[in-house]
Amino acid sequence: MELKVITMESEAFYALMEEIIQRVGAQKPPRWIREQEAMELLGIKSKSHLWSLRTNLKIEYFQDEDHPKLILYDRESIERYLESNMKKSL
Template structure:
């Protein structure tokens, strides 16, 4: 059996490249879960309290894999924006 050793930077670079190739192969353009900062950017809000209210009311789907890490469902954010969009005259 052969053992291959990589430095941290090279390993993580390789992992990122593999993930990108998998996304390309399966035509995935967006991650399923986004960070708090990305969710706020998508919703164009500045307040974490507003984001928390959207979570508390069930307006957007989220997961909390660890105590201080909250991730938001990209599709539910897009659905929320679609539900609150207005048609022009």
């Protein structure tokens, strides 16, 4: 394997780095997530606890009538739920 060296001016290098940082920062995680990831975000291990949060409308979810076993959870509603239940230390 042959190694090649690429040279560029400092200004061009920093412009390239800034563009890379903007692109990486612009990538958002998916809005709809599966059960396991929802449980990880919430820090819970119990499916019944997740069910309770869902049925008590604490977090938003989507359930397709044609595929009732597939339930997707709204990441943003989970984050809002966590924020609203956060305990601030003194």
